[in-house]
Amino acid sequence: MKIVEPLISEINNLFNKYDIDEEIDFKLSNIENFDYQINNLVKYQSHKNIEEIVSKVNLLLSSHELLESFEITQNYFINIRINLIDCDKFLSNIQENLSTQNPKRILIDYGGPNIGKPLHVGHLRSLNIGRSLQKLNKVVGNQVLTDIHLGDWGMPVAQIIAFCELEKIDIKTLTAEKLIDIYPKASALYSDSEDFEHRAKEKNKELNNQEKKSLNEWTFLKNISIESIKEMLSMLKHSFDLWLGESDVNKLIEPMIESLKKEGKVGLDDNALVSTQDADPKILIAKSDGSYLYLTTDIATILNRLENYDFDTTLYVVDARQKLHFIQLFQTIEYFNFPKREYEHVEFGTINDEKGKPLKTRDGGTKKLLALYEETFDYIKNINNNLDENVIHKLTNTVLTYSDLLTNRKTDYKFDLKKFTNISGKTGIYVQYAQVRAKNIIKNFKSEKTSHQLNIQTEEERNLAIGLLNLELIINQSIKFNEPHHLANYLYEISNLFNIFYQDENILNLENEDLKKSKLLLTKYFLNTTKLVFDCLGIEPVDEM
Secondary structure, three states: OHHHHHHHHHHHHHHHOOOOOOOOOEEEOOOOOOOEEEOHHHHHOOOOOHHHHHHHHHHHHHOOOOEEEEEEOOOOOEEEEEOOOOOHHHHOOHHHHHOOOOOOEEEEEOOOOEOOOOOEHHHHHHHHHHHHHHHHHHHOOOEEEEEOOEEOOOHHHHHHHHHHHHOOOOHHHOOHHHHHHHHHHHHHHHHHOHHHHHHHHHHHHHHHOOOHHHHHHHHHHHHHHHHHHHHHHHHOOOOOOEOOEHHHHHHHHHHHHHHHHHOOOEEEEOOEEEEOOOOOOOOEEEOOOOOEOHHHHHHHHHHHHHHHOOOOEEEEEOOHHHHHHHHHHHHHHHHOOOOOOEEEEEOOOOEEOOOOOEOEOOOOOEOEHHHHHHHHHHHHHHHOOOOOHHHHHHHHHHHHHHHHHHOOOOOOEEOOHHHHOOOOOOOHHHHHHHHHHHHHHHHHOOOOOOOOOOOOOOHHHHHHHHHHHOHHHHHHHHHHHOOOHHHHHHHHHHHHHHHHHHHHOOHHHOOOHHHHHHHHHHHHHHHHHHHHHHHHHOOOOOOOO
């Protein structure tokens, strides 16, 4: 944290003299009247020089200009309260404070939708978490590439083509809406009819053999699906750098497998191709009928990325039910001696209804994302029918994004529109209202100039200033653990601190111009910080409510 870097450096140098060589454990404090806590000494209570170390730390902190006060507890927790005299240079340059000295190249894989199917509520968390991780990493200076990773090949596509042939449907006449209706019918028929199963497998072979007619039909299906997906994503304010899918690695799979056979990394087991690594269960690479699995195309996708994109880390933003798949994927590429890179499964839970069951339609089907969007839009419009529709669209996306990111990604949550639109609760509506209130204060200020320096007089002002300074800690925590909920909770906390500060006294009615300008400057710092946080969460601020 930039404001305390000199202090941290001095403590670190002191610790090093006593062979305590580790990163300073600097955290927010929950002790009243203190801002931060340093916990390194807690585990060194039995250190032979602990009393001497504590004495030296005491001496260092007693005379340090960055501190107002401190305490060292009996268990050697160090609690500190910092001096905010020079906090302006940190609050006025928040972007600079966030820049990393060691930028990384990160690729985010969204484990995206299948062509032929609409986006449904199950895609919402992947989209929101992925976008927030993208923006968080970009704001600190990391290079980020996003790939939707479409499911655009294999048996599901073959089933659609086979169904259209069976029903004498001209594929070129299909719309995205008609395709959405066909997909479940084809899937059900594949399960119920051996004749149709055989027909679909033949179509799959034709696709794999690059037969022109089937390829043309596949291309048409893919194009209308992508157009429909992009339309929905545009409404939700999502975009991707890469629109690649399983089809883009087809030509890599056979040469890859031949190379792995020569190296003894794969072999036959009951006519199926498996990895020869010692694993239970055995890791399947190709079925006995020669068809490939998601694991196969994911391995080939990694190979494709290694050859065409320069990256240090790949984040797979895919739900927790795919955990075993990614354990096997990461084990397999290590066994296959792929070049060393970092890979992480950023898993997440499900969105449930008020009874705690996965969100469904009334007839039990998977709820479409468009239906959830429209339901949320109509709910907000009924409450605020005097608002411009463009504002309602922004608030709709705020609710669908903020309520999703507020929950720890590893847990499920219940989608509750009444709760998520409460203007007084921990909601997207609440944080939007706080920044609108701040904008109105600035807009109604008549003077040409605000103060150039804060003059913090009250505890409410101090609490808000400390809260704004904490942004750096929260963003680093969110990136370290790939958990945007820390930032979403932080946005609520600083919004709440601003509202307390706002309600303490009427800023615009203050007679003391210097105090008024200082409070207005703090309001501007709040606005600048919330604007950055909104962006990192994927939320657009509104100007009225």
